Amino acid sequence: MGNVGFTPARFSRPQALARLGRKNGDSPGMRMTVRRSAAKSARSAQAEAPHSRRPRGRPVVRVSAALVRVVRRALGAGIAHKRRRQLQAVAAQFLLGITGLALITFVCFHLDFGVARTGFVFVILIALVSLLGSTSTSVVLSFLAVACLNYFFAPPLFEFRVDVPDDIERMAVFLTTSLVVSALTSKLKRSENELRQNQYKLEKAQRIAHFGWWERDFTTKHVSLSDEVSRIFGVQPVDLPEWHGRWLDLIHPEDRARAAEAAAAALSPGGPRYDVEYRVVRPDGTLRVIHSQGDVTWDHSGRALRQFGVLHDITELKQTERELRASEARFRTLVDHASDAFFLYNEDATVLDVNRQACENLGYRRDELIGRTAFDYGPDLTPELLLRIRERLRAGKTVTYDGRHRRKDGTVFPVEVRIRPFWHEGQLLAVSLDRDITARKRAEETLRESEAKLEEAQRVAHVGYWEYDFVTRRYTFSSETFRIFGLTPRESTSAREVFKLVHSEDRDIFNKAITLAVNGGPRYDTEYRVVQPDGVVRFVHSQGDVRWDSGRAISMFGTVQDITDRKLAEQALRASEERFRTLVQFSFDVYWESDAQHRFIRQEFAEGLADAPAPGSEIGKTRWEVPYLQPDEEGWRKHRETLDAHLPFRDFELARPAPDGGKRYVSVSGLPVFDGAGRFIGYRGVGRHITERKRAEDELRASEERFRTVVHFSFEVYWETDTQHRFTRVEYAPGLVEAPVSEIGKRPWELRNFEADAEAWRKHREAVDAHLPFRDFEIARRTPDGSKRYMSVSGLPVFDESGGFVGYRGAGRDITERKTAEEALRRSEAYLAEAQRLSHTGTSVSNASGNLYWSEECYRIWELDPLQGLPTGKAVLQRIHPDDRDRVREEIRKDLHQKREQAIEFRIVRPDGTVKHVETFSHSMFSAQGEIVEVVATHVDVTERRRAQELESDLAHMNRLSIMGELTASLAHEILHPIATARNNARAGMRFLEMSPPNLAEAMEALGCVVRDADRSKDIVDRIRNHIKKAPPRIEPFDLNEAIGEVLVMVQNAIERNRVSVRTSLVDQMSCVRGDRVQVQQVLLNLILNAVDAMSSAEEGARELTISTEPSQTEGILVAVRDSGPGINPEHLDQIFNPFYTTKTSGIGMGLSICRSIIDAHGGRLWAEANQPRGAILQFTLRPAWKTHESSSHGLPN
Secondary structure, three states, X not given: OHHHOOOOOOXXXXXXXXXXXXXXXXXXXXXXXXXXXHHHHHHHHHHOHHHHHOOOOHHHHHXXXXXXXXXXXXXXXXXXXXXXXXXXXXXXXXXXXXXXXXXXXXXXXXXXXXXXXXXXXXXXXXXXXXXXXOHHHHHHHHHHHHHHHHHHHOOOOOOOOOXXXXXXXXXXXXXXXXXXXXXXXXXXXXXXXXXXXXXXXXXXXXXXXXXXEEEEEOOOOEEEEOXXXXXXXXXXXXXXXXXXXXXXHHEOHXXXXXXXXXXXXXXXXXXXXXXXXXXXXXXXXXXXXXXXXXXXXXXXXXXXXXXXXXXXXXXXXXXXXXXXXXXXXXHHHHHHOOOOXXXXXXXXXXXXXXXXXXXXXXXXXXXHHOOOEHHHOOOOOOHHHHHHHHHHHHOOOOEEEEEEEEOOOOOEEEEEEEEEEEEEOOEEEEEEEEEEOHHHHHHHHHHHHHHHHHHHHXXXXXXXXXXXXXXXXXXXXXXXXXHHHOOOOOOOEEHHHHHHHEXXXXXXXXXXXXXXXXXXXXXXXXXXXXXXXXXXXXXXXEEEEEEEEXXXXXXXXXXXXXXXXXXXXXXXXXXXXXXXXXXXXXXXXXXXXXXXXXXXXXXXXXXXXXXOOOOOOOOOOEHHHOOOOEOOHHHHHHHHHHHHOOOOEEEEEEEEEOOOOOXXXXXXXXXXXXXXXXXXXXXXXXXXXXXXXXXXXXXXXXXXXXXXXXXXXXXXEXXXXXXXXXXXXXXXXXXXXXXXXXXXXXXXXXXXXXXXXXXXXXXXXXXXXXXOOEEEEEEEEEOOOOOEEEEEEEEEEEEOXXXXXXXXXXXXXXXXXXXXXXXXXXXXXXXXXXXXXXHOEEEEEEEOOEEEEEOHHHHHHHOOOHHHOOOOHHHHHHHEOXXXXXXXHHHHHHHHHXXXXXXXXXXXXOOOOOEEEEEEEEEEEEOOOOOEEEEEEEEEEOHHHHHHHHHHHHHHHHHHHHHHHHOHHXXXXXXXXXXXXXXXXXXXXXXXXXXXXXXXHHHHHHHHHHHHHHHHHHHHHHHHHHHHOOOOOOXXXXXXXXXXXXXXXHOHHHHHHOOOEEEEEOOOOOOEEEEOHHHHXXXXXXXXXXXXXXXXXXXXOOOEEEEEEXXXXXXXXXXXXXXXXOXXXXXXXXXXXXXXXOOOOOOOOOHHHHHHHHHHHOOOOEEEEEOOOOOEEEEEEEOEOOOOOOOOHHHOOO
């Protein structure tokens, strides 16, 4: 046992017991018991002594190792089985088993039980633990019990070693028995649990499905019912012989005989199987529908032994069936009365069923359509199309497409087809919903025309629309809105620019209306003034609605109307209203009352009423007894009938003579008055002096006549037709160009000079044949000169009093200008695409997920294939020159981070290896969260421009070399002068050193002069080298006055040779500029040498050259070079800066052109003017160093 960690102490069983007693400090009585047990054990040991002499080495170790492996496997199996059990229950069972094992071990040990008897008791314990449901606990206890048997009961005691082979066999038998008992007990437990669970599920299923079972034993007259059967019948569970009679009593009286017959027939030999439906009346009065069926068991003599059956409560099922039948009837009615056609097809497109609308659409009867295939009325259906549709239907997809159907009479109409598959008894069927979309197609065409009319209506009504994006803070305007605000149409306009156009006095109103609308207040609806850029003030009325997203305002859409004319009219109207308000205060001129005989009993006239009768002069008289001029006798008769009928009357007009001999018109209204008993007692009413209104009505009639004349000329043509659609009347507007001679008696489609396609004429004829109104039917009329004049014709059917059709009346408008504008728009779009191609400018749109749009020119610039779809960002990046990729990525990252416009120039590598220069400009739109929504960019191929810049740089370098050649003599003089001075100073220094003693101070001063003269010569040479060498431009601040002085030194020899006097007027305060010093000096050299050369040819007058600097009007520095030469012809002032233009006999004419390019690259301007009294002025502007200069260095010529 040493191999497994135990020290083999050689104790016999009596010694072990005695030692155990001493170790635990037992009492004497206990020690005596132990001695007796030890003596008995000693005798047993002597009896077993022959067996204990067997070798005790490796076989015992192997047995112990095997036991350890078995225990480990058992523990592993126990752990595997414990996964689904609660840890607390397993722990409790294990603790109980350990307690029992310890107790049994203690008792059996003291009762001096052997291995066999103790093992038997352990088996009982393990079986009891297994019954608790824990197999893993039983297995572990089995191995622990083996360990206890080995340690406490198998000699030698208190050692994990077995010396007696029989004990090994007993422990092996015990372990096998305990494991088998555990397994069988656990299996029995699981079977009982499964049986109990199945029984619970069966009862649950019966309760849910309303199923129950019953059994009838004919030998014992014993009837068994399940709980669900009792619940269905509404009785308590019973087990009675008389159940059959009680069962019949519960059945509905109308179904009782049928149920009894079915039960009796099932019990007769050879009779039918018991299967019947009947109704049950429960004790509480409720009614249930039952379906019962069962089988009879017969003995060998043909006598019924027992009958077993099931019973199903089908009340809800029956109710569902009734509702389903009613629903099917309603659905069939709904389908037959649906406005769309329904077709039921099999897999071969054969019609199985249709609804009424399908028959009406195609002109067939239902029996004629059933059995046909879709090819019979589908002119667009082909076998290939049917195959594709069938494949999609088999995949469970819904198929939708637009097609055509052909009616029985051969006419064709458009339909929208929507097919949905379903399977029935293993067969693929399809339901097709076919909608006649003739009206929709016509509506789409009408919509397109309406959109064009809407645009025109906006222009005519001065109404435009706008949309404001709260994220980008920019407005989108329609064309008319741009016109109202006086702006040039563009893609969008900033909110700041729009706000500046609002009149300063109305800005608070403008802001308040928007703020209230955004904060949930009233709808945005306000009026304000707009000050157009040219100063014109317009009144506008704007209204709009806020669009929300998750409770946040994202945009606002509205309209704006130019109401300037209305406002001016309102101002005039307010003055008129003020006058009218005064009149309204005296709206009734007289109040009157009359009695039952219609005699006046009261009259009250308004104060100041002209021509009012004398007070009381008409009291007691009827209205017709007072002098009058109108109405006539018939009018009075009708009025008196109204009065006698005691009916209310309104605006009865009459005319009375005025004192001046004229007429005074009065409008009278009255209501009958009745007393409490309902008796008529008279009238009460008012009267108005309507003389002025009568005059106004006369004027209105005249105005209506004028208006009728205008309406007559609102349309270019008015026409009427008869029932056969032949023209019966045609009137053209006066002045209509090239009106037809006569069309009376002809139909529209019979006129040769009317052009429209056959399909359009067919639809038009269908409409007029159906006597339907039509609108904006467009036709084209050929003019004698071969051109076309387009007309839009509308018409309404006319019916007589009996409802009979008598013809059409309608009008036509000349829409040639609109058609011409539409054609111009299409050409404009084509021109735009061509312009992009010619200017090598492409357009692209992208977002965070990739490219959304590339124009054709964009593909050509990047030399990508548009057939391969939109390029990916990786493909575009691969085209960029490797040396430029990192720079492009970094600039894009910075621009997006700073949310600014992007302008990047880089190179791309074509597939053939050549390099192309591309410049991109992009604008990014961001969301409120700062995320990129969309990026719009232009791509410009600047390869040619780059080459031109390189050529221009070379040309500028050649120009500098040419100038240096011309200044060779002057430069040589400037260089030799400091050299000669240095030589003289050097000799003087030598003489001072040769003196005795040497004059060191004078020598040092002479040597200093030498050094200064040498530095002066070096500076001159450096300046010449800077002008000669071809170096990239260096943009840096420099002293302009100093640069001008250096140029004058260079041209000193030329100035003296040509006897030119030089005068400078330089401003010291603004002498520092930013730019390339060499290039600016090159411009000055060109201008000064040109001036000197121009003055050299002048024979008379002084030769004066003036160079000046002064502040410019654009916050820059103005440099002017004035000469007194012959000047420049005014006609040539704009030409002298053109390349290769020269007035000299020598030179190529590129000097001034290069000078202008240099100044333009520095952000300035170079121009020429005439000098007074003679000569010319060449002047240019530069930006001072303190002003931010945003031009990039790559824009300057080298």
